[in-house]
Amino acid sequence: MALIAILASCKNEPDITPINPLAGLTKLKEGYAFGASAKVEIWGKKNLFMGYNSITVVLLDSLNLTDTIKDAHIHFMPEMTMGTGMMAMKHACPVENPKEEATNGVFPGAVAFIMPTSSDGAWTLDVMVHNHKYDKEGTASFAITVDNPTPSVMCVFTATSADTSKLVLSMVEPLAPNVGMNDIEFTLHRKESMMSWPADSTYTFVITPEMPSMGHGSPNNVNPVHVGNGHYKGKVNFTMTGEWKVNVAVQKDGNTISNNTFFTITF
Amino acid sequence: MWKNILFTVTLVVSIPIASQKNALQLAISDSVNLREVLVSVMLPLNNKDIVDFYRTNQFSTLDNITARLDGMSLIKRGAYALEPQVNGFSGGQLNVTIDGMRMFGACTDKMDPITSYIEPTNLKKISVKQGTGSCQTGCNIGGAVDMTLLEPEKDSAKTHFSSIAFGYESISKGKNLLVTLGLGKKKWDWLIDGVYRRNENYTDGNNQIIPFTQFEKTNIHSALKYNANKISSFKADALFDLAHNVGYPALPMDVSLAQAMLFAVEYQRKTTTELKAKIYYNQVIHIMDDSKRDSLYLLKSKPLEKSDSVYMRMDMPGKSSTLGAYAQLILLWNEKNKLTLKADNYTNNSIAEMTMHMRYARFAPEAPMYMQTWPAMLRNVSGLFAENSTYLSDKLNLVANGRVDFNIDNLQSKYGQEQFSVFNYSLAKTQSKWVKSLNLLAQYRFSNSISLIASTGYAERMPTIGERLGFYLFNAYDGYDYIGNPYLKAEKSNFFRLDLQFTQPNIKVNLNQSFSAINDYIMGITNSQIPAMNFYAKGIRVYSNVSQAKLYSADLQVLYSPLKTLTAFLLSKFTLGEINNSNPMPLIPPLKNVVAIQYEENNLSLQAECETALAQNRINIAYGEQATPAYAVFNVKSGYRFSLSKLGFNAGLGISNLLNNAYFEHLDWGRINRPGRSVEFYLKVSY
Numbered sequence A: 001m002a003l004i005a006i007l008a009s010c011k012n013e014p015d016i017t018p019i020n021p022l023a024g025l026t027k028l029k030e031g032y033a034f035g036a037s038a039k040v041e042i043w044g045k046k047n048l049f050m051g052y053n054s055i056t057v058v059l060l061d062s063l064n065l066t067d068t069i070k071d072a073h074i075h076f077m078p079e080m081t082m083g084t085g086m087m088a089m090k091h092a093c094p095v096e097n098p099k100e101e102a103t104n105g106v107f108p109g110a111v112a113f114i115m116p117t118s119s120d121g122a123w124t125l126d127v128m129v130h131n132h133k134y135d136k137e138g139t140a141s142f143a144i145t146v147d148n149p150t151p152s153v154m155c156v157f158t159a160t161s162a163d164t165s166k167l168v169l170s171m172v173e174p175l176a177p178n179v180g181m182n183d184i185e186f187t188l189h190r191k192e193s194m195m196s197w198p199a200d201s202t203y204t205f206v207i208t209p210e211m212p213s214m215g216h217g218s219p220n221n222v223n224p225v226h227v228g229n230g231h232y233k234g235k236v237n238f239t240m241t242g243e244w245k246v247n248v249a250v251q252k253d254g255n256t257i258s259n260n261t262f263f264t265i266t267f
Numbered sequence B: 001m002w003k004n005i006l007f008t009v010t011l012v013v014s015i016p017i018a019s020q021k022n023a024l025q026l027a028i029s030d031s032v033n034l035r036e037v038l039v040s041v042m043l044p045l046n047n048k049d050i051v052d053f054y055r056t057n058q059f060s061t062l063d064n065i066t067a068r069l070d071g072m073s074l075i076k077r078g079a080y081a082l083e084p085q086v087n088g089f090s091g092g093q094l095n096v097t098i099d100g101m102r103m104f105g106a107c108t109d110k111m112d113p114i115t116s117y118i119e120p121t122n123l124k125k126i127s128v129k130q131g132t133g134s135c136q137t138g139c140n141i142g143g144a145v146d147m148t149l150l151e152p153e154k155d156s157a158k159t160h161f162s163s164i165a166f167g168y169e170s171i172s173k174g175k176n177l178l179v180t181l182g183l184g185k186k187k188w189d190w191l192i193d194g195v196y197r198r199n200e201n202y203t204d205g206n207n208q209i210i211p212f213t214q215f216e217k218t219n220i221h222s223a224l225k226y227n228a229n230k231i232s233s234f235k236a237d238a239l240f241d242l243a244h245n246v247g248y249p250a251l252p253m254d255v256s257l258a259q260a261m262l263f264a265v266e267y268q269r270k271t272t273t274e275l276k277a278k279i280y281y282n283q284v285i286h287i288m289d290d291s292k293r294d295s296l297y298l299l300k301s302k303p304l305e306k307s308d309s310v311y312m313r314m315d316m317p318g319k320s321s322t323l324g325a326y327a328q329l330i331l332l333w334n335e336k337n338k339l340t341l342k343a344d345n346y347t348n349n350s351i352a353e354m355t356m357h358m359r360y361a362r363f364a365p366e367a368p369m370y371m372q373t374w375p376a377m378l379r380n381v382s383g384l385f386a387e388n389s390t391y392l393s394d395k396l397n398l399v400a401n402g403r404v405d406f407n408i409d410n411l412q413s414k415y416g417q418e419q420f421s422v423f424n425y426s427l428a429k430t431q432s433k434w435v436k437s438l439n440l441l442a443q444y445r446f447s448n449s450i451s452l453i454a455s456t457g458y459a460e461r462m463p464t465i466g467e468r469l470g471f472y473l474f475n476a477y478d479g480y481d482y483i484g485n486p487y488l489k490a491e492k493s494n495f496f497r498l499d500l501q502f503t504q505p506n507i508k509v510n511l512n513q514s515f516s517a518i519n520d521y522i523m524g525i526t527n528s529q530i531p532a533m534n535f536y537a538k539g540i541r542v543y544s545n546v547s548q549a550k551l552y553s554a555d556l557q558v559l560y561s562p563l564k565t566l567t568a569f570l571l572s573k574f575t576l577g578e579i580n581n582s583n584p585m586p587l588i589p590p591l592k593n594v595v596a597i598q599y600e601e602n603n604l605s606l607q608a609e610c611e612t613a614l615a616q617n618r619i620n621i622a623y624g625e626q627a628t629p630a631y632a633v634f635n636v637k638s639g640y641r642f643s644l645s646k647l648g649f650n651a652g653l654g655i656s657n658l659l660n661n662a663y664f665e666h667l668d669w670g671r672i673n674r675p676g677r678s679v680e681f682y683l684k685v686s687y
Helices: A002-010 B047-054 B062-066 B414-421 B465-469
Strands: A026-033 A038-044 A051-061 A072-082 A089-091 A107-113 A121-131 A136-144 A154-158 A166-173 A180-190 A204-211 A222-228 A231-238 A243-252 A262-266 B031-033 B072-075 B083-086 B094-098 B123-130 B143-149 B160-169 B174-185 B188-199 B215-227 B232-246 B254-270 B274-289 B310-334 B337-360 B369-391 B396-411 B430-445 B450-461 B473-475 B480-483 B491-504 B507-526 B539-563 B566-579 B592-601 B604-613 B631-644 B647-656 B678-686
Touching: A026 A121, A038 A121, A038 A136, A051 A072, A051 A121, A051 A166, A072 A107, A107 A180, A166 A243, A180 A222, A180 A243, A180 B414, A204 A222, A204 A231, B062 B072, B062 B123, B083 B094, B083 B143, B310 B369, B369 B414, B369 B465, B396 B414, B396 B465, B465 B539, B480 B507
Parallel strands: B094 B143, B480 B539
Antiparallel strands: A026 A038, A026 A136, A038 A051, A051 A107, A072 A089, A072 A121, A121 A136, A154 A166, A166 A180, A180 A231, A204 A243, A222 A231, A243 A262, B031 B123, B072 B083, B123 B143, B160 B174, B160 B678, B174 B188, B188 B215, B215 B232, B232 B254, B254 B274, B274 B310, B310 B337, B337 B369, B369 B396, B396 B430, B430 B450, B450 B491, B473 B480, B491 B507, B507 B539, B539 B566, B566 B592, B592 B604, B604 B631, B631 B647, B647 B678
């Protein structure tokens, strides 16, 4: 691909430089969606982790394994099973299913895993595919391991408001923070039931970055606001490298309903 | 812009040494010759007289000498590297140069004014000019200090000379070693001079040891001169100065290394037209070090007896290098006019970094915190200077000069821009600015003994790198972190000065008054929106243009010799400053007087000196100033010269602060007492 890019630039026709949608990603899993005539590949930046995971799905025609399928309906169905036997309990987590039209030949989506794999609980990720090419449906099932990153990039908490909603706050950006002004992006999902975790656009945020060991914060931060689909975007400023703590007050109708929610960012 | 320049003037603090008949000899600058100089009795009083007067102690640091010059005060952060202040102006408001060469300290906290990299031993003379007219080396609003390096010169009697000297100060167990060596052969002359100093912590007038006042330094300078013929010569200079283990009691950190290197090549051609061209490079490396400090040192709420439960270490290296060149032409274009033209250019490259390492007891260290306190920046300044001296009559001389500087600042990395995005600045990679200066001086001679010099001028000066792009520069004086302002306007001054001189064979009197009306005065203004950087700092100040400020200074100097063997000297310095609505300007010294009497007969000299300052109660409380009490200090010195065969000996013995008073001056940061009684002696052997 790099070679193509170089050749393209040599020809001085940068407009037609093909975009590689998988640049910087690694293949995490692959398997067949039986019944859909599709091979499903799951690509991500790193191994799956507790937090908001951007997941790119590549569908290959299982007949020749070279043609990519560009028109399909994809559903992520993550499921955690906790405990065993009589005590076993199952729950899902927030997902963002890809659009039916592939983007640059692939299907970007996201899954926000709300807890890591542990001795007490195991995740599976089912990817249901409706292959529009043959109008066939099937599901690929993956046993996956969800890492527990340090520092954490997700807060799962119960709102202190009367409705005691269970909320999932994920930090999407900054992934590679710099000194200076950075984009900051959150997603917020609310638990409707064990299996349903829809995005919620009705909350507001106040962020206050601080450097605990210095006892200072930073000026001119912009509180994230809702931009669609449960995503909230703002700006965060870091005056130096080191260990930062970004305090996030989640608010509903002007009242803070979170308690000590923060993200630690070290760079 | 030019409309603003109604009258501009100069102030050249100088004392024109003009002969009665010839404008060609008119010199407008005042110089202090540090070595043997022939002084004509009828010349007006100038800095040279003062230095000659104080030359008895060969071991004076440059600071000791400059402290006694008119208009000069010193800002003190420790026993070492005092920062010059001229009539209330300091830092970027002054031009401090070495033979006209620009050189810049590498410390963001002004701990290394370039005077700290030069020793009196290196110097032939030091010249101080006050006011906007001192723009020969660069546009500035306060004045200029130029240090001329020692030159190898053919002594008609000798082809070589050498001297070695040793001095001791009891208060700091200070040991000083000085060496000078010169050789001449045919068309070549060479010299080398060097100093080694080592001082331990001194004791104040209360017999308390003041920690972190130690320092150690080595300095070597060498010059080689080739006289091609009677009119042309080439000269090369190299200077190396290394200070280490320098304590700064008024600051939360010390300096483990301050190192300067300077190289210069010069060509001179002297006929009726004088040409001087020079190329130079210098480099300063400055490394601050707090490894010997308790990291809770400055914390106000520090629990008693508790030290260092948190290990915070700061690593703050800075580097500044300057490459420059100038060409200067002095033309006598007719009998009554002398024209000086100078073109110069320099490029300064600087960067200062700070990395903080935090470690709580029993925990793993945190990720290092890194920032660029001066982002990597290249500043190029090109200037043109012209001055014309007109000899109108025996009574009246006129001098007009002007200068323009074109300044380009270029950020060398994205880091500076990214850092400043935090403050909502979208910073251009390159910024340029013109600054200018225009000055006029008239000297009127009422009689052989009385003359009056009136000068006026307008000048602008560029903000310094720290003022433009400084990023959390801690100022231990007011306890605030300072942040630069990329879009600061140039500081401007309208300057007026009157100099009255009275000269008789046995008495010289010099009374001068300067007034500067400053617009867009640059100082830090508290910004409560930006949080302080650490537990030490009280808050943030952002460099800003204050619409108006005023500075007034008056100096009186009297040198009186009632007998051939007896000389008395008086110096009174007074400065008054205000910013905006008549608030006192911070860091302005109170009235200071020095009275000295010297008795000199045959080979013996005796000198007694009394130095007093009034209390400074005109203070700026908002800035963080506190009143300073008055003080009086007495010093005595003696010197004796003799020779044994071919060797010449100079011996001296003195006592500083005779009464062991505990005192500090208003410009001393941290209100730290100066040294108590100290016995000093020196011995110099020359061949």
